[in-house]
Amino acid sequence: MPDPQSSLPFERPEELTAALREQGATPNEAADLLPALGRLHEWPAPQPAFEDTRLLVARLAKELRAQSPVRQAIHEHSQDRVAILLAIARAQVSLFRPGFWLVSALITAIGAAVVLSKLDVDQALVLRASGPLLAFLGTLVAFRGRGVRALELELACLPSPLQLAVARLAIVLGYDVLLGLALSLAFWLGDTGQVLELTLSWLMPLLLVVGLAFLLSLRLSASAAASVAYASWLAILTLTATSGLQTLLLVPELLGLGCIGVVLLIIALLRLRTDLPRLLPQP
Amino acid sequence: MQEKSDEELMAAVMSGDQRALPLLVGRYHALLLGYLYRLIGGDRPLAEDLVQETLLRVLQQRTYRSDRPFKPWVYTIATNLAKDHLKSAAVRYGSRTREEGDPLVNLSDNEASPEERALAAERSREVRAAVAGLGEEYRGVVVLRFYQGLKLQEIAETLQIPLGTVKSRLSVGVDRLRNVLSQSSRGVG
Numbered sequence: 422m423p424d425p426q427s428s429l430p431f432e433r434p435e436e437l438t439a440a441l442r443e444q445g446a447t448p449n450e451a452a453d454l455l456p457a458l459g460r461l462h463e464w465p466a467p468q469p470a471f472e473d474t475r476l477l478v479a480r481l482a483k484e485l486r487a488q489s490p491v492r493q494a495i496h497e498h499s500q501d502r503v504a505i506l507l508a509i510a511r512a513q514v515s516l517f518r519p520g521f522w523l524v525s526a527l528i529t530a531i532g533a534a535v536v537l538s539k540l541d542v543d544q545a546l547v548l549r550a551s552g553p554l555l556a557f558l559g560t561l562v563a564f565r566g567r568g569v570r571a572l573e574l575e576l577a578c579l580p581s582p583l584q585l586a587v588a589r590l591a592i593v594l595g596y597d598v599l600l601g602l603a604l605s606l607a608f609w610l611g612d613t614g615q616v617l618e619l620t621l622s623w624l625m626p627l628l629l630v631v632g633l634a635f636l637l638s639l640r641l642s643a644s645a646a647a648s649v650a651y652a653s654w655l656a657i658l659t660l661t662a663t664s665g666l667q668t669l670l671l672v673p674e675l676l677g678l679g680c681i682g683v684v685l686l687i688i689a690l691l692r693l694r695t696d697l698p699r700l701l702p703q704p
Numbered sequence: 705m706q707e708k709s710d711e712e713l714m715a716a717v718m719s720g721d722q723r724a725l726p727l728l729v730g731r732y733h734a735l736l737l738g739y740l741y742r743l744i745g746g747d748r749p750l751a752e753d754l755v756q757e758t759l760l761r762v763l764q765q766r767t768y769r770s771d772r773p774f775k776p777w778v779y780t781i782a783t784n785l786a787k788d789h790l791k792s793a794a795v796r797y798g799s800r801t802r803e804e805g806d807p808l809v810n811l812s813d814n815e816a817s818p819e820e821r822a823l824a825a826e827r828s829r830e831v832r833a834a835v836a837g838l839g840e841e842y843r844g845v846v847v848l849r850f851y852q853g854l855k856l857q858e859i860a861e862t863l864q865i866p867l868g869t870v871k872s873r874l875s876v877g878v879d880r881l882r883n884v885l886s887q888s889s890r891g892v893g
Contacts, residue, residue: 429850429851429853430851430852430853431850431853440849440850441878444849444870444871444875453882454878454879454882456882456885457881457882457886458850458881460827460830460885461831461835461850461851463824463827463828463830464742464746464828464835466737466738466742466851467737467738467751468734469733473733474726474730474733477733477755477756477759478726480756481725481729481756481759481763482725484760484763485720485722485725
């Protein structure tokens, strides 16, 4: 930014020439124009004194919206939302018991072992049943559901209940996706073929069940929501297996189920924000 | 600590941060005063009023987006206010002369003799008259370019005209300046 106090932005002849060339003047034209432009500094502008600026700021400050220090602090805290979310998630990790991490990994390992051992079973069916079991576990551990009456406590904290829920979801889904990557790596190393299809058979139903369970947890307790969601999925699996409609669970359909799960998650998060007054315990 | 950009300061001001306002005004007070003073032909009190009005509009408009460059935006507001003023009936019928008062000169009292001061004032009047005589559309681009140091693209955004038009107006504007100032130089010399 040019110094407005004393100088012009193009003080030296070569700077003026470059500016004239930039606007399309030839070297001869630029040389011809230099003396006239060199005289522009002979008409200086007035400079505001420090006191002038201070008075101007005082007049303008009246126009600024009055904002409480608390609201300002919250705004400053919300500047870098991703960093804050990650910080909340990091703090929330300690709330997950070791059992959650171990049992989830064990379920995944059992699914992988069944597939890799090439037993005479429907491998995809095993994965479709075991993947959502992780969602069931995650919902039980991560979400308190309605009735625990922790909402008032959460509302008193700086992170909102929505931020807490998103942070916990990020932990659960992040860990599940990590296990899914390990699973697909195991399939790839085990030369099972159809690595993508098998991985999707595990991951997409998981997304569906976690979305459904999270949505239901707004109305039910966490254990009830997780049980209803997982039981519903098992019922669908049973129906498709017994009625010969397993073609409904091929890759495109599985991707569709995963998308439905994501949509349910988004709806649940939006509902969490709007339903807060209703979720508070009634006197 | 890294200095905040104009856009960051403006976003802070819009969110009600009282600390950002003096920083933003400090950056733009002198710039806008110089711009408006030259755009309206050298009337300092009027230029000061227009600076305050420009910054008030900046604060009152709730439409600013931080992904939009601040400098061209604030210059656009200043330009439009100056245009409105120049179009007003009072100015059109010359109720307020813009030739009144001695122009500012670069020489300080300690350095200059009375003759030198008189000559500097005369030369300053010539430049002021030459810039004022450019016509509104040429004066704007010349002042933005050679007094305010805006880039060509920033001028295009400020005046909301194509880049090619900026270049052609600059070309005509500096050519007219040369014609006027070279004649007056011969006259003075």
